[in-house]
Amino acid sequence: xxxxxxxxxxxxxxxxxxxxxxxxxxxxxxxxxxxxxxxxxxxxxxxxxxxxxxxxxxxxxxxxxxxxxxxxxxxxxxxxxxxxxxxxxxxxxxxxxxxxxxxxxxxxxxxxxxxxxxxxxxxxxxxxxxxxxxxxxx
Numbered sequence: 001x002x003x004x005x006x007x008x009x010x011x012x013x014x015x016x017x018x019x020x021x022x023x024x025x026x027x028x029x030x031x032x033x034x035x036x037x038x039x040x041x042x043x044x045x046x047x048x049x050x051x052x053x054x055x056x057x058x059x060x061x062x063x064x065x066x067x068x069x070x071x072x073x074x075x076x077x078x079x080x081x082x083x084x085x086x087x088x089x090x091x092x093x094x095x096x097x098x099x100x101x102x103x104x105x106x107x108x109x110x111x112x113x114x115x116x117x118x119x120x121x122x123x124x125x126x127x128x129x130x131x132x133x134x135x136x137x138x
Contacts, residue, residue, distance in 0.1 A: 002135045004061055013058065016133045017050040024053060024102040030095070038079035038089040053099045057108055060122050061130055065112050067119035071096045 004012065026049040034042050035052075045051070052075075059074065060066055075091030100120055103109045108126030112119065122130075 002131070002138045004058060004130050004134050007134045007137045009055075009058065011137045012130070012134060013051055013054045015137055016054040016057075016130065017047060019129075019133065020054055020057075021047065021050045023106045024050070024099075026050070027098065033095065034092065035095055036076055036089060036091040038077050038091075040080075049099075052095065053103060056096065056099050057103055057122070057126060058130065060103075060109050060120050061127065065117045065119040065121040068093055068097050068100065070119070071100075 026047075030049050032042060034040075035048075056071060059071065063070075069090075072090040072093050075096065076089055077091075078086040079089045080086060100109065103126070104111070104120070107123060108129060109120045110123050112121040
């Protein structure tokens with residue numbers, strides 16, 4: 001059985017972004033927003049919202065229950081500060097939180113509390129969605 005672990009992440013994300021575009025909707029403000037304070041401009045790719053949604057879904061699948069703050073760290077990077085040394089900055093929480101809420105409405109993830117770990121975990125529907133696409137990519 002082919003799973004997310006067995007395929008190239010880039011190919012899986014590109015394939016799944018087309019499928020997930022029919023499930024969730026990119027907000028109107030997403031055309032103009034940056035993905036973090038470390039970025040100078042918004043993304044140039046028109047369907048970046050769907051690719052980020054699939055990347056977040058894949059991360060929830062792999063690292064399971066994970067919160068918004070951990071995802072902000074994952075999608076952050078260094079901020080260019082001119083002559084001063086670069087500093088790490090987290091990614092945009094609004095973008096990540098909105099995508100998590102959309103994926104939760106569709107039923108691909110849900111909120112969970114497993115002992116000490118709180119956050120979003122993948123559902124059986126989300127797992128089968130990614131595994132089917134992994135099989136197609138392979």
